[in-house]
Amino acid sequence: MPRWSKRSLVAQAMGTVDPLTRAVVPPIHVATTYVRDPDNAYSAGYIYGRPDNATVRQAEAVIAMLEEAEAGALLFASGMAAATAVFQALDPGDHVVAPKVMYWALRNWLATEAVRWGLGVDLVPMADLDALRDAVRPGRTKLVWIETPANPLWTVTDIAHAAEVAHAAGARLAVDSTVASPAHTRPLALGADLVMHAATKILNGHSDVIAGALAAARADDFWERIARIRASQGAILGPFEAYLLTRGMRTLALRAAAQAQSALILAERLQAHPRVARVLYPGLPTHSGHAVAVRQMEGGFGSMLSIRAAGGEGAAIDTAARVELWKRATSLGGVESLIEHRASVEGAGTPCPPDLLRLSVGIEDPDDLFDDLDQALRAAHR
Ligand SMILES: Cc1ncc(COP(=O)(O)O)c(C=O)c1O
Numbered sequence: 001m002p003r004w005s006k007r008s009l010v011a012q013a014m015g016t017v018d019p020l021t022r023a024v025v026p027p028i029h030v031a032t033t034y035v036r037d038p039d040n041a042y043s044a045g046y047i048y049g050r051p052d053n054a055t056v057r058q059a060e061a062v063i064a065m066l067e068e069a070e071a072g073a074l075l076f077a078s079g080m081a082a083a084t085a086v087f088q089a090l091d092p093g094d095h096v097v098a099p100k101v102m103y104w105a106l107r108n109w110l111a112t113e114a115v116r117w118g119l120g121v122d123l124v125p126m127a128d129l130d131a132l133r134d135a136v137r138p139g140r141t142k143l144v145w146i147e148t149p150a151n152p153l154w155t156v157t158d159i160a161h162a163a164e165v166a167h168a169a170g171a172r173l174a175v176d177s178t179v180a181s182p183a184h185t186r187p188l189a190l191g192a193d194l195v196m197h198a199a200t201k202i203l204n205g206h207s208d209v210i211a212g213a214l215a216a217a218r219a220d221d222f223w224e225r226i227a228r229i230r231a232s233q234g235a236i237l238g239p240f241e242a243y244l245l246t247r248g249m250r251t252l253a254l255r256a257a258a259q260a261q262s263a264l265i266l267a268e269r270l271q272a273h274p275r276v277a278r279v280l281y282p283g284l285p286t287h288s289g290h291a292v293a294v295r296q297m298e299g300g301f302g303s304m305l306s307i308r309a310a311g312g313e314g315a316a317i318d319t320a321a322r323v324e325l326w327k328r329a330t331s332l333g334g335v336e337s338l339i340e341h342r343a344s345v346e347g348a349g350t351p352c353p354p355d356l357l358r359l360s361v362g363i364e365d366p367d368d369l370f371d372d373l374d375q376a377l378r379a380a381h382r
Contacts, residue, residue, distance in 0.1 A: 006066055006182075007253040013246050014061050028243045029054040051231035055239040059246045060213075063203070066182035066252075067195050069215035071223050074230055075237040075245070079178065079198025080105060082212030084113075085235060086143070086174055086194060089225040092118025094142040097135045099126035101155055102147045103176065103198075104346040126150070126157045127289060129165060136169035144169075147176035148185070148296075149282050149289065152306050152342045152358045156282050156289025159296055163191030172222065178202070179304050179332070183256030184297045188217045201333030202303065204248035205255050209241045255335060255363060260300025262366040266359070267305050269370050275315070275377040277355070281305035303361045304332055306342070313354035315380045317341050320357060322376035325368055332360035337369055 009015070018026045032049035036042055046052055056075050063073040076082035083106050087096065098110055100123040110121045124131040126146050136144065144166040148157040159175060166173040174194040175187035181202045187195040197203055199211035216223045230236055237245070260283075267281035279286075282293035283301030293301055309316035319339075320328050326339040338360040343352045361369065 009065055010062055010252055011250055013058065013250055014065060016058055016061075026055075026058060028239050030239050049239075050234050050236060053236065053239050053242065055246075056237050056242040059237070059242040059249070062246060062249050063182075063197070063199075063213050064215055066249075067215040068186060068188055069195070069217065071216035071219035073213055073215040074227060075199070075242060076212035076214070076230060076235045077237055077241075078210045079196070079200055079212035080109070081235040082196050082198075082214050083176065084109060085226050085229045085233075086145075086196065086214065087114050087119060088117070088229050089222055090119060090142050093120070093140075094118075095120040095122070095137050095140045096143040096145060097122050097124055097132060097141060097171075098145040099147060099150055099155070099157070100124060101150060101153055101351050102126075102145075103151045103178075104350065104352075106176075126162070127155050129158065129161050132162060132165050136165060136171060138169045141166075141169050141171040144171050144173050145176070146173065147178070149179050149293070149302060149304065150176075151179070151304075152346075152352050152356060154179070154280050154282050154287070154289070154302075154304060154306065156287075156292045156296075158292045159185070159187050159190040159192055163193075167191075179302050180297060181252065181256055181302070181333070183252055184260065184299055184302055186298075188215065190296060193217050194223075199245055200331065202256060202259070203252065203333075204245045205252065205333060205335055206244075206248050207331060207334035207336065209244045209248070211237050211241055211245050256303070257299060258363050259303035259333075259361050262363070262369065263303045263305055263359075263361040264301065265366045266361060266370055266373075270305075270307055270373070273374065273377060275310050275319075275380070276307050277310040278308040279305060280307070280356075304359070305361070306356050306358050308353060309355045309357065309377070309380070311355075311380060313341075313343070315377075316355045316357050317344070318380035319373075319376045322379050323372050324376075325364065325372040326359075326376075332358075334360065335363045337362040337364055339373075
């Protein structure tokens with residue numbers, strides 16, 4: 001165990017000091033290539049910018065520490081680049097199980113590209129562990145992918161149980177922990193093999209970086225294959241983005257705590273709102289995943305909730321049109337609060353209810369956030 005808590009270590013980005021100047025913020029390494037030694041070696045360990053970069057490594061060290069990842073972390077140019085690298089590391093003919101309701105772009109990729117790649121894909125209602133048990137094929141299933149809490153209903157999956165089912169079938173468990181963030185859930189400690197983040201979201205926290213992260217419990221062949229895929233396909237994060245991400249992560253503990261606290265306040269107040277039919281938030285005892293969330297989440301239930309407008313789809317869209325403080329935009333986890341009519345984003349065939357508004361709660365005054373939503377809900381046409 002490190003001597004200092006995660007909160008202290010992340011605040012100082014692992015305490016790295018530039019050896020040349022003693023600067024508390026190390027410089028951004030922008031070089032794409034490095035000088036070879038006269039004896040033909042590369043004594044500093046860097047050769048070229050596509051496989052590796054020192055600024056990227058610094059952000060990776062922070063994520064590996066936060067996730068308690070023995071094998072370390074790898075940063076990618078987006079969350080999707082990180083997630084798809086995991087599936088690309090499988091072999092044609094391998095079988096994977098993923099949730100029916102999950103981040104829509106990855107579900108679409110699995111249904112279109114992954115199957116062309118030769119993977120067998122089964123999508124199941126993941127919160128139901130019997131459904132997962134029925135779907136895994138011992139010996140053939142190589143990966144179980146879960147997202148918890150999962151877009152856009154914030155479905156909670158029991159990570160420890162999913163790991164047991166996956167491992168009994170000879171499969172790995174990967175967890176998209178974007179919404180929980182390392183502030184609220186420790187998937188590797190609960191038995192997962194891999195954890196993935198759209199670092200674009202709460203890890204960075206300022207809506208100014210697209211990035212993805214993977215962290216692994218073990219440095220095995222699969223993890224090495226993922227690293228080779230990143231290097232050969234050029235999916236590494238850029239150094240400027242890595243620097244911004246490191247800067248953003250320094251305040252993760254404070255942001256995540258404040259955002260989760262505000263999300264709970266809003267969820268409780270919106271539950272009593274006459275224009276709201278339902279509030280979906282794992283922190284509410286009325287949410288189907290509450291009991292598991294209480295067991296596996298720490299320090300709060302995250303900054304994402306959804307509301308279903310009592311007036312239906314039209315009222316939901318009109319509510320989003322009438323807010324002033326909330327920003328009408330997709331994405332999540334930033335310091336500014338966002339609202340979106342989710343079915344409009346996901347398009348035809350979405351399992352998202354048409355009356356659902358997805359809310360990403362930022363660090364503004366929760367009273368202001370409530371008042372703005374309240375006036376918009378009351379003014380919205382049915
Ligand atoms: C849960 C989740 N996973 C993955 C992604 C993909 O991340 P990116 O947009 O960085 O590719 C997102 C993006 O919204 C997400 O919300």
